[in-house]
Amino acid sequence: MSSEYKQCKRCVMDTTSINISFDSEGNCNYCSHFLREAEKGIFRDKIFRYNIFKKDIEEIKRKGKNKKYDCIIGVSGGIDSSYMVLLAKDYGLKPLLVHFDNGWDDELAVQNINKLVKYSGFDLYTYVINWEGFKDMQKSYFKAGVIDLEVPTDMFIFGALFEIAKKHQIKYMISGNNQWTESILPRDWIYSRKFDFVNMQNIYKKFGNGILKNIPHLSINRRLLNSLLGYKSITIFENLEFNNKEIKKRLIDEIGYSIYPCKHFESIFTRFYQGYYLRKKFNVDKRKAHLSNLIMINQLTRDEALEELKNEPYEIDRQERDKEYVAKKWDYTIDEFNEIMNQPSVSHKFYGEGDEKASWYLRLLKYFQLVYLYKFAYPLGLDKPEIR
Ligand SMILES: [Zn+2]
Numbered sequence: 001m002s003s004e005y006k007q008c009k010r011c012v013m014d015t016t017s018i019n020i021s022f023d024s025e026g027n028c029n030y031c032s033h034f035l036r037e038a039e040k041g042i043f044r045d046k047i048f049r050y051n052i053f054k055k056d057i058e059e060i061k062r063k064g065k066n067k068k069y070d071c072i073i074g075v076s077g078g079i080d081s082s083y084m085v086l087l088a089k090d091y092g093l094k095p096l097l098v099h100f101d102n103g104w105d106d107e108l109a110v111q112n113i114n115k116l117v118k119y120s121g122f123d124l125y126t127y128v129i130n131w132e133g134f135k136d137m138q139k140s141y142f143k144a145g146v147i148d149l150e151v152p153t154d155m156f157i158f159g160a161l162f163e164i165a166k167k168h169q170i171k172y173m174i175s176g177n178n179q180w181t182e183s184i185l186p187r188d189w190i191y192s193r194k195f196d197f198v199n200m201q202n203i204y205k206k207f208g209n210g211i212l213k214n215i216p217h218l219s220i221n222r223r224l225l226n227s228l229l230g231y232k233s234i235t236i237f238e239n240l241e242f243n244n245k246e247i248k249k250r251l252i253d254e255i256g257y258s259i260y261p262c263k264h265f266e267s268i269f270t271r272f273y274q275g276y277y278l279r280k281k282f283n284v285d286k287r288k289a290h291l292s293n294l295i296m297i298n299q300l301t302r303d304e305a306l307e308e309l310k311n312e313p314y315e316i317d318r319q320e321r322d323k324e325y326v327a328k329k330w331d332y333t334i335d336e337f338n339e340i341m342n343q344p345s346v347s348h349k350f351y352g353e354g355d356e357k358a359s360w361y362l363r364l365l366k367y368f369q370l371v372y373l374y375k376f377a378y379p380l381g382l383d384k385p386e387i388r
Pocket of ligand 1: 029
């Protein structure tokens with residue numbers, strides 16, 4: 001394989017992703033994969049998708065009829081989750097909004113969430129993690145030299161959401177994940193086994209000081225158990241039309257929302273991590289993936305994306321200020337921070353990984369559940385099978 005720099009002819013992904021490959025026309029595996037997936041997802045017939053959307057909404061309403069809440073929506077203050085709240089209001093759902101406060105909220109994010117709550121009238125529950133413990137975990141990932149410093153946040157958010165869902169007996173979680181804006185993402189730019197609790201424990205044991213007990217996490221067994229108990233994550237967003245500019249306009253006009261310069265910039269840590277750390281330490285610029293996604297759904301031209309990539313993700317002096325802020329919040333001097341940052345990178349796998357399969361008895365139970373549903377329950381009209 002040549003190490004020469006090459007960029008896709010159709011999107012803006014390039015050889016900074018080591019897993020990239022190109023076809024004879026110079027198109028990359030990421031946008032080709034996107035097209036194949038979109039044919040089965042967001043590029044399907046508009047009416048067909050809308051019917052699935054309506055069916056999902058009806059199911060959530062029917063199952064939550066006599067309850068205070070019929071679903072949970074995790075809100076970060078970012079565009080995708082804020083839009084979910086607008087949709088929930090549009091279609092008459094009764095969500096409990098949950099915000100995971102990991103100590104890194106941007107002031108703008110807090111304001112946006114408050115505006116969202118005021119506009120929607122929905123209840124908000126803020127899950128505040130024990131900062132000292134969470135800090136210790138984040139620093140462990142930093143010291144480990146691995147690429148994905150967002151694993152703790154991602155793991156804790158979903159763990160916390162399920163804890164709250166169980167406490168309130170809310171079976172549906174509306175997720176902002178979607179093919180429209182976040183389908184393209186190279187596996188070498190993240191740790192794809194986000195819920196590998198063994199890997200997390202190993203990293204924490206080696207680099208942490210052990211003050212973090214009770215980690216809200218979702219192991220593979222817990223996830224399968226949740227599904228057996230009927231907890232479902234639904235991505236309603238994908239089955240509606242998507243217009244990036246219109247969504248932003250609605251958020252601004254209707255709730256007075258403030259727009260961030262880049263996706264996922266509602267957290268100071270994420271902003272610094274994506275806008276500085278990943279670029280400097282790993283030569284990874286996640287904007288390439290986000291912009292490529294928008295190109296593939298025809299909401300941005302390739303030239304516009306290339307133009308945007310010439311700029312810094314955000315102002316350089318603000319990057320420096322964020323760096324000082326992160327170092328200070330982690331109890332490092334800038335020199336100590338730089339020293340750790342400049343150490344060689346290490347793969348997540350190096351620290352050992354857990355089994356990706358759930359226990360055999362849970363898998364067997366899931367099998368019987370599916371047989372029961374498809375053989376008996378659905379034919380009797382007890383519930384409708386999922387189309388997905
Ligand atoms: Zn491409």
